[in-house]
């Protein structure tokens with residue numbers, strides 16, 4: 001069966017048909033890097049990584065692009081406040097983003113383009129839009145004219161007249177029509193800027209993604225994704241720019257994740273109601289956070305609460321216990337189970353059920369229910385007098401396959417919990433105090449093997465994941 005994806009453009013679930021056989025070109029709008037990410041921002045990172053993992057499981061070769069908006073008003077403001085330059089700020093938060101999402105099991109993107117590295121492509125894109133009559137210059141700014149593009153509003157399902165009635169021209173804006181939006185912004189005094197045919201300035205947000213998607217994935221891509229708030233105006237504007245310029249359909253499937261809310265209000269930096277991903281990571285196993293995130297369908301809202309996290313923790317614990325019970329039973333298996341073949345078939349049915357749920361618009365919530373049913377069935381199996389190692393192995397393999405698609409690991413040796421690390425560091429400190437340097441070195445090496453790097457500072461030992 002083929003994968004069905006809910007497409008915001010058509011408001012329907014559609015069978016996924018890639019442009020090129022066996023290959024997927026996928027673009028996900030990345031963060032504006034002026035702060036650490038909150039767990040709302042972590043949601044698109046996790047859910048679209050899961051989409052990618054499932055496509056890969058199905059045999060597709062996925063070219064996955066996630067960009068960084070590394071110059072923008074908020075980054076400039078932060079840099080000014082801290083007395084740093086724009087690159088100090090953006091580099092710091094790009095590193096932090098990559099560290100946070102990698103701890104959450106997000107695979108490395110095929111490309112992570114940055115706006116400041118794509119400047120010439122962006123400028124050429126704007127020049128071409130001006131030449132084709134879709135954009136105009138005004139006093140060093142360049143604006144796009146949505147009215148010149150037939151089809152404006154098709155993604156957010158709004159007519160241009162409806163949009164017109166809500167739009168206003170702000171003081172200082174030099175545009176002709178309130179609907180027009182900036183492709184290029186003339187530099188203000190003292191601000192970082194790049195040379196362009198319209199003088200010094202920097203790009204608007206929307207054009208960056210059109211230019212980066214074209215550079216890394218071509219004129220038509222398979223899947224374009226981001227949070228629900230990006231549908232309008234960001235993605236609507238990306239479509240207008242790209243289709244006006246390239247004369248081709250921009251993206252075949254548009255996927256949008258729902259919000260993480262706090263008290264039923266969108267978690268956002270501007271409202272101040274956020275939980276930073278790294279603060280949550282300091283308290284919880286990353287696998288639990290990921291499990292919590294995927295226990296709800298990606299298009300539905302999640303009202304964030306500690307209870308939900310706690311319940312994810314317990315659920316994942318149940319899966320782990322089931323896996324370990326299977327492991328323990330191997331030694332005492334008699335292999336006299338005469339129904340082994342039937343069990344092997346039964347387990348295979350779970351795989352089909354899991355795939356059917358994932359095929360249905362990546363329904364991780366229902367897929368996780370299938371995983372639970374599988375572990376229950378494993379417990380039933382272990383209650384039999386005779387068990388076979390072959391069946392046990394298939395139970396285990398299938399559990400691990402499902403978890404791997406979800407990006408979750410349960411094998412202890414693959415992750416060390418923060419508290420375990422802290423305990424080992426304490427033991428090493430004690431060993432050193434007692435001049436037991438062999439034990440101290442042993443602990444250091446053990447942690448190193450697990451990717452934990454220790455740094456001895458005058459304030460004590462600091463550690464980080466390598």
Ligand SMILES: Nc1ncnc2c1ncn2[C@@H]1O[C@H](COP(=O)(O)OP(=O)(O)OP(=O)(O)O)[C@@H](O)[C@H]1O
Nearest residue numbers: 031032040041043044226227258259260267268269
């Ligand atoms: N509460 C949320 N729930 C789910 N996704 C979110 C949430 N807030 C932001 N996103 C998504 O996170 C991604 C990164 O967005 P970006 O860095 O532009 O942050 P943002 O939307 O400006 O966040 P904020 O509103 O907190 O400033 C986008 O795909 C955005 O849609």
Ligand SMILES: [Zn+2]
Nearest residue numbers: 029030209234
């Ligand atoms: Zn974008």
